[in-house]
Amino acid sequence: MILIENLTKKYEDKEVLNIPKLSIKKGEKFGLVGNNGAGKTTLFNLILDLVKPNSGQVLNNDIALNKSEAWKKHTAAFIDESFLIGYLTPEEYLYFIGQLRGVNESQVDSWLEQFQVFFNDEVLGQKKYIRNLSKGNQKKVGLVSTFLGNPDCVVLDEPFANLDPSSQIRLKDIIKKQIENHNTTFLISSHDLNHVTDVCERIVLLEKGLPIKDLTTDSDTFGQLEAYFKA
């Protein structure tokens, strides 16, 4: 699904990311961990063609990002609040995203029913603009929007941050269900080792822009990661 080759990114001569090779299979649940400044968001921004690499390239479904924009059809992402349109209501926002992905308004309405518990009656039908929702509820709108139209590849930066404990658990269930039903490829970064080992089958650990560990999740993974971060 995603193939990264010799990818580097520098900011003013300081290399912030250097990935010789990384291949993510279709339907893989891929987790990214690392301390602040390790390059997680930079990597996601490169995968989404939001920043220009200094060398190397990213292929999404065999499409080179710098050659064609066709990858946007099957990819969705939520990185931060700049992926929300503040002056729309959650409904309007989801209809808009739906329209871009070929899902009409009534389809969006019936599709949204499955998220009722996750939204906890605080998001839909509130007659509020997204900019007036709490941080947590804003995040829920953004996260849910990425599943709209069932894209093949979903990129989520820190999806669990800012959510209350119940919502974190519900989000994990939603992600798992999405993977089961649609074989979605997930790229998730997180500081929460518990959640990330629970959801992802493969975890890459970044340190100062370099992938230093590539683990297949098993019962030891959590301990291994904890040992690394303790040191």
Added chain:
Amino acid sequence: MTISKFWQLEIKSFFRAPQWEVAVIAKIFIALFGIYLFVTIMAIGVGAYYIIEKVFPDELTTSLINQGIFFAFLIEFITRYFFQQSPSTQVQSWILLPIKKRIIINNLLLRSLINLFNFTPWLLYFPIAVVRVIEGTPWTTAFIWFAHLLCITLILNYLIFFINKSHRFLISTFVLILLGAGLEYHTDFSFYRNFALALEWLEQNPISLLLSCGTLVLIYRLAYHYLKARFYLDMGLAKKSEKVLQLGFAFLGGYGMLGAFLKNDLRLLLRNARPRQILLLTFFFLFYGFLFFTMDMYKTNAVMLVFASMFITGGFSLSYGQQVPSWDSEYYGLLMTQNLTYREYLESKWWLMASSVIITLILSSFYLILGWKFFLIVTAGAIYNLGIGSFINLYSGAFHRVPMKLNVKAKAFSNTQAFNVTQLLFTIPKLGLPVLVFLIADFFIGGYAGWFALIIIGSMGILTKNLVLNHIAKIYSSGKYKTIEAFSKN
């Protein structure tokens, strides 16, 4: 923590802002413009007395000036309502620091004095007072007269604190103005005449100064207590909760992606403070023609008429188009990862600008009362704006990479966000090209040829729309990463 510390922070926030170098240049230009305005207003102040004396030799000059000042205050009050910013939003970060509330609030109230509106008495009324002394009024009387006017200006400055952003207030003011106008028209009672009489009485009674100054002190105290009582995050400092403005744009549903974007852009315009200012500006531009079409000085000047024809229907296109990617800067990352191309994005922007030209053209049909020639001028300008102007505006937008906070009003005279040197350079083709086209046709053929030349090249532009948009899309596309980076510094 003293007042001077606040100023130091203010200075830091200026120099550490992204693109502060641009801001410096912008400030210089704004300062130059300010000086120009300063001189003009001074000239009006000095000249007013003599002009009025000459035009109305039979009436008392001072009385007429006083009547005029009534309207000046009315206009000042309405403009203040729209442009004077509530400063309370800037203090959130202070509230927890060990600074006395008294200092923060007094600083807020004093800082609000540094505002263009509060300089108008010095520019406008002070020269008049001087001229009055020269013309024989005792200097004490002129001084008292000026002191009263100064007090009224400052009272207005603090009055705005109480009514900030209340639409109910705005509506009731307009109703009152209408009622007042009705009273003026149908009865003998006259607000502005009574205002003038009151001013005359006040200047004859020095003791009345106590009244004005007392009111000023009182309103300052009231503003102080008003702010102090609301100095909590969930009250005065909280963002006002907004009601969702729901408008049916259902008819746009049938136009697919284009309709979806237009729908969003209309919501953007109506639901955010910055774009609403643009709408207001567009409305004023619509009446710009009266200034040019009715004054002999301009009526006969072809270049001025070309300018007028550009502005009447092009006001929106000019002010919106040159900042095209900035309007979407808050969620640019989203747009760049969605399944849409720059071409589609620009097309929807073009349609929005085109609709504004067509709507303003229809609205401007009232210029027909001045004669069909003036409507021809407006129409020629509209077609040029559709086919050429809109593209130049979109093109210049590609170089405007300044993030914008949509729901924050632009402050008059400190609006460096919308300002940028490239945009200033683009004004040359924006205004020069139509003048050039007009003058060439006018020189070689004469008659109405200049106007028809604008119509012809405008129509050609409309016909080649797809070609031009493709080209502009390429330019936007090549600047993509730069734009994303600039916008992420929002």
